[in-house]
Amino acid sequence: MLGTFTYHNPTKLYFGQGSIQSLNEELPKYGSGVVLIYGGGSIKKNGIYDTVVEILKENGKWVTEIAGVMPNPTLEKLYEGIQIAREHPTDLILAVGGGSVCDYAKAVAVSVHCQEDPWEKYFLRQEEPDCPVIPVGCVLTMVGTGSEMNAGSVITNQETKQKIGKVFEDERVMPRFSILDPVYTLTLPHYQMVSGIYDIFNHICEQYFSGEDDNTSDYISEGLMRSLLHASRVANVDPQNYEARSNIMWTATWALNTLVSKGKSTDWMVHMLGQAVGGFTDAAHGMTLAAVSLPYYRFLLPHGLARFKRFAVNVWDVRPEGKSDRQIAEEGLTAMEAWMRELGLVMNLTQLGVTEEMLEGLADVTFVLPGGYNPPSREEIIGIFKESL
Amino acid sequence: MLGTFTYHNPTKLYFGQGSIQSLNEELPKYGSGVVLIYGGGSIKKNGIYDTVVEILKENGKWVTEIAGVMPNPTLEKLYEGIQIAREHPTDLILAVGGGSVCDYAKAVAVSVHCQEDPWEKYFLRQEEPDCPVIPVGCVLTMVGTGSEMNAGSVITNQETKQKIGKVFEDERVMPRFSILDPVYTLTLPHYQMVSGIYDIFNHICEQYFSGEDDNTSDYISEGLMRSLLHASRVANVDPQNYEARSNIMWTATWALNTLVSKGKSTDWMVHMLGQAVGGFTDAAHGMTLAAVSLPYYRFLLPHGLARFKRFAVNVWDVRPEGKSDRQIAEEGLTAMEAWMRELGLVMNLTQLGVTEEMLEGLADVTFVLPGGYNPPSREEIIGIFKESL
Numbered sequence: 001m002l003g004t005f006t007y008h009n010p011t012k013l014y015f016g017q018g019s020i021q022s023l024n025e026e027l028p029k030y031g032s033g034v035v036l037i038y039g040g041g042s043i044k045k046n047g048i049y050d051t052v053v054e055i056l057k058e059n060g061k062w063v064t065e066i067a068g069v070m071p072n073p074t075l076e077k078l079y080e081g082i083q084i085a086r087e088h089p090t091d092l093i094l095a096v097g098g099g100s101v102c103d104y105a106k107a108v109a110v111s112v113h114c115q116e117d118p119w120e121k122y123f124l125r126q127e128e129p130d131c132p133v134i135p136v137g138c139v140l141t142m143v144g145t146g147s148e149m150n151a152g153s154v155i156t157n158q159e160t161k162q163k164i165g166k167v168f169e170d171e172r173v174m175p176r177f178s179i180l181d182p183v184y185t186l187t188l189p190h191y192q193m194v195s196g197i198y199d200i201f202n203h204i205c206e207q208y209f210s211g212e213d214d215n216t217s218d219y220i221s222e223g224l225m226r227s228l229l230h231a232s233r234v235a236n237v238d239p240q241n242y243e244a245r246s247n248i249m250w251t252a253t254w255a256l257n258t259l260v261s262k263g264k265s266t267d268w269m270v271h272m273l274g275q276a277v278g279g280f281t282d283a284a285h286g287m288t289l290a291a292v293s294l295p296y297y298r299f300l301l302p303h304g305l306a307r308f309k310r311f312a313v314n315v316w317d318v319r320p321e322g323k324s325d326r327q328i329a330e331e332g333l334t335a336m337e338a339w340m341r342e343l344g345l346v347m348n349l350t351q352l353g354v355t356e357e358m359l360e361g362l363a364d365v366t367f368v369l370p371g372g373y374n375p376p377s378r379e380e381i382i383g384i385f386k387e388s389l
Numbered sequence: 390m391l392g393t394f395t396y397h398n399p400t401k402l403y404f405g406q407g408s409i410q411s412l413n414e415e416l417p418k419y420g421s422g423v424v425l426i427y428g429g430g431s432i433k434k435n436g437i438y439d440t441v442v443e444i445l446k447e448n449g450k451w452v453t454e455i456a457g458v459m460p461n462p463t464l465e466k467l468y469e470g471i472q473i474a475r476e477h478p479t480d481l482i483l484a485v486g487g488g489s490v491c492d493y494a495k496a497v498a499v500s501v502h503c504q505e506d507p508w509e510k511y512f513l514r515q516e517e518p519d520c521p522v523i524p525v526g527c528v529l530t531m532v533g534t535g536s537e538m539n540a541g542s543v544i545t546n547q548e549t550k551q552k553i554g555k556v557f558e559d560e561r562v563m564p565r566f567s568i569l570d571p572v573y574t575l576t577l578p579h580y581q582m583v584s585g586i587y588d589i590f591n592h593i594c595e596q597y598f599s600g601e602d603d604n605t606s607d608y609i610s611e612g613l614m615r616s617l618l619h620a621s622r623v624a625n626v627d628p629q630n631y632e633a634r635s636n637i638m639w640t641a642t643w644a645l646n647t648l649v650s651k652g653k654s655t656d657w658m659v660h661m662l663g664q665a666v667g668g669f670t671d672a673a674h675g676m677t678l679a680a681v682s683l684p685y686y687r688f689l690l691p692h693g694l695a696r697f698k699r700f701a702v703n704v705w706d707v708r709p710e711g712k713s714d715r716q717i718a719e720e721g722l723t724a725m726e727a728w729m730r731e732l733g734l735v736m737n738l739t740q741l742g743v744t745e746e747m748l749e750g751l752a753d754v755t756f757v758l759p760g761g762y763n764p765p766s767r768e769e770i771i772g773i774f775k776e777s778l
Binding site for chain 2: 001007009010019213214216218219220222224227230231243250251
C-alpha cells in the first residue's frame with residue numbers, strides 16, 4: 001500500500017561526460033568560502049583534483065581542504081573536519097569522491113553550527129538538526145551509495161565499534177547539486193566497481209523485500225534491478241564500457257533517493273549486518289553486504305515467500321511452471337548467487353577477516369529495526385553470521 | 390545511450406488520503422493574493438472546492454477565481470485568465486482539477502508579466518519566459534497528464550485548430566507543490582478513468598519507443614508499464630479500489646516528469662496525431678491517443694522491430710521461443726489491443742466524430758518532430774488517420 005507520504009528531492013544532478021564544467025553554474029550561487037573534502041588522494045592521481053581546484057580558483061573561491069576521508073568515515077575524523085570548518089570560511093562544502101566522502105560532508109554540514117555532540121544527537125538519538133546547515137555539493141567519483149541524492153550519512157565510532165547511519169528528514173541536508181561523470185568511475189579497480197554494484201543491488205533489495213502488495217515501487221525496483229544486472233554483466237567483462245558504467249551510475253542514484261521506498265516498510269537488515277562487519281573490519285561496504293546476503297535471505301525466504309517468488313520470476317526470469325512456490329523462490333536466490341560469483345564478489349566473511357570469536361561482538365552492534373518479514377533474534381543473527389563465515 | 394543531461398525536479402508532492410491538509414504548510418510561503426483555477430464545477434459537487442476555499446480563508450488569502458477551464462484549454466480562455474490575474478493580486482496560482490487545469494495555470498503563470506503574445510512566444514515560437522513567473526500549486530483531481538510534476542502546458546487555438554504543447558525548460562514553470570489524493574479520483578466516471586490510464590500508458594510508450602540501446606530509462610519504463618497494467622485491471626473492475634487508484638496516480642506522475650526521458654530521443658508521434666484530433670473534436674485526450682495508437686504502432690513496428698520485440702517480451706510476457714522477431718513484436722501489440730478493449734477504450738476515430746473529410750485538415754495540423762524510428766510523411770499520416778477511422 002502506497003499510503004501517505006511527501007516526496008521532495010531538490011538535488012540538481014548534472015550527468016554525463018564533461019559535467020564537471022557545471023561547477024561554473026553552481027559556484028556563483030554560494031559565498032566565497034569553500035571547504036573541499038576528499039579521500040585518499042586518488043583524485044590527485046587522475047587529475048580530478050586539479051580540475052576542481054582550477055574551477056574553484058576561476059570562480060574566486062577561498063578553499064580550505066579536508067583530506068584523507070576514509071572508506072568508513074570515523075567519528076574522530078568528523079570531529080577534525082568540524083573543527084577545520086569552524087575555523088575557516090565555509091559557505092559551501094564540496095565533496096569530491098565516493099559515498100563515504102559525501103556522507104562525511106553531510107555530517108560536517110549539520111555539525112558545524114550544532115551546539116551538541118553530533119554523534120550523540122544525530123546518530124545515537126537520531127535527531128534532526130535545529131541549527132543552520134551548510135550547503136553541500138558533490139562531485140562523484142565512485143558509484144554505489146546513492147549519497148549524491150539523498151540525506152543519508154553513515155559514521156563509524158571506532159571506540160565503540162558502532163557504524164551507524166542516519167537518514168535525515170531535513171531536506172537542507174540533501175546535496176544542493178551533484179555532478180555525475182561516468183568517466184570518473186572508469187579508473188576504479190574491479191574490486192571497488194563490483195563492490196559498488198552489489199551495494200546498489202542491495203539497496204534496491206532492502207526496500208523490495210518488505211510488504212505484500214504490488215505497488216508501483218515494487219515494479220520500479222524490478223526495472224532498476226534488471227537494468228543493473230544487464231549493465232553489470234557488460235561492465236564486468238568490459239569495465240571501460242562508458243554506456244554500461246553510465247547506467248550503473250544512474251541506477252545507483254535512483255536506487256536510494258527515496259523513490260522506491262514509497263509505500264515500503266524496510267528494516268535494512270542486510271545493511272545492519274554489513275555495517276556491524278564494517279565497524280569491526282573496515283572492509284569495503286558492498287563486500288560486507290555481499291558476504292552476509294545469501295545466508296540472510298535464505299533465512300528470510302520462508303517468511304516472505306510470495307515476495308521471493310516474485311523476485312525469482314520478475315527479476316531472474318525463473319520459469320514458474322510445474323514448481324512449488326518454495327522451489328521458484330529458491331531458484332531466484334540460486335540465480336542471484338550465480339550472478340554474484342560471476343562478478344567476483346566476496347561471498348563469505350572469513351575473506352573479510354571475520355573470525356568465529358568476533359560473532360558475539362558483531363551481534364552486539366547489529367541493530368534490528370521493525371518493518372521486515374521476520375526481524376531476527378540475537379541467536380538468529382549469530383547464526384546468520386556463522387553461516388556467512 | 391544515457392548521454393549528458395541535467396535532472397532537477399523541485400516539485401514537492403504530498404501524496405495520499407487527506408493530503409489536502411498540506412495546503413496549510415504551503416500557503417504561508419506565498420503572499421496573500423491567490424488565483425484559484427478550476428474546471429467545470431465538479432469540484433463544487435464533490436466538496437473539494439469547499440475544503441480548498443476554507444483552507445485558503447483560514448490562511449488569510451484574498452482569492453480570485455477563474456472557473457470553467459475546459460478539457461482542452463483554449464487560447465481565448467487563456468487571454469481571459471491573464472486579464473483576470475493582471476487585475477487582481479496574484480502571488481500564487483492554485484490549480485484544482487486535472488491536467489488541463491494545471492496546464493492552463495502554468496500558461497497563465499508565464500503570461501501575466503509577459504509583454505508579448507503568449508501564443509506566439511511560447512507555443513508557436515517555443516520560447517522560454519524572460520519575465521517573472523508566478524508560482525503554481527496543484528490539487529489534482531484527475532490522473533493522467535503528469536502536469537503536476539512537469540513544466541508542460543498544452544493550449545488549443547480554436548481559430549486555427551492548432552493544439553500545441555510546450556515543455557518549458559525554465560524550472561520556475563514547474564508546480565512548487567502538488568497535492569495528490571487518490572480519493573479525489575474515485576468519483577471520476579469510468580470513461581475518464583480509463584482515458585487517463587491510456588494517457589499515462591502512452592506517455593511511457595512515447596519515450597520507450599526510441600533509441601536502440603538498453604538504458605536505465607527503458608527498464609524503469611517497463612516497470613511503470615507493468616505497474617499500470619496491474620493496477621488498471623484491478624481498477625477497471627473495481628474502480629473504488631483505493632490501492633489501485635493510488636498506484637495509477639503515482640505511476641502517472643513518474644511517467645511524465647522527465648525521469649524516463651533521460652537518454653531517449655522522442656518524437657511524441659502518437660500525441661502529435663492525437664492532439665490534431667483534439668484540436669478538431671474536443672474529444673477526451675486519452676481517447677484520441679487510444680484511437681490512433683494501434684494503426685500508428687503497426688506502421689512503426691518494422692522500423693523499430695527490436696524495440697517492439699522487447700516490449701512484447703518484457704511488458705506483455707510474450708514467450709519468444711520458436712517465433713520470428715516480427716511475430717513476437719506483433720503479439721505484443723495484439724496483447725496491448727486486448728488490454729485496451731478490456732478497459733473499454735475508444736478504438737477508432739469515427740466514434741470521436743472524425744470523418745473522412747477531416748483527414749486532410751488533421752494532417753495539416755499534425756506536427757512531425759525528429760527523433761522517432763520513422764517520422765511519417767504527410768501521406769503516411771493521412772494513411773494512419775484513415776486506418777484509425
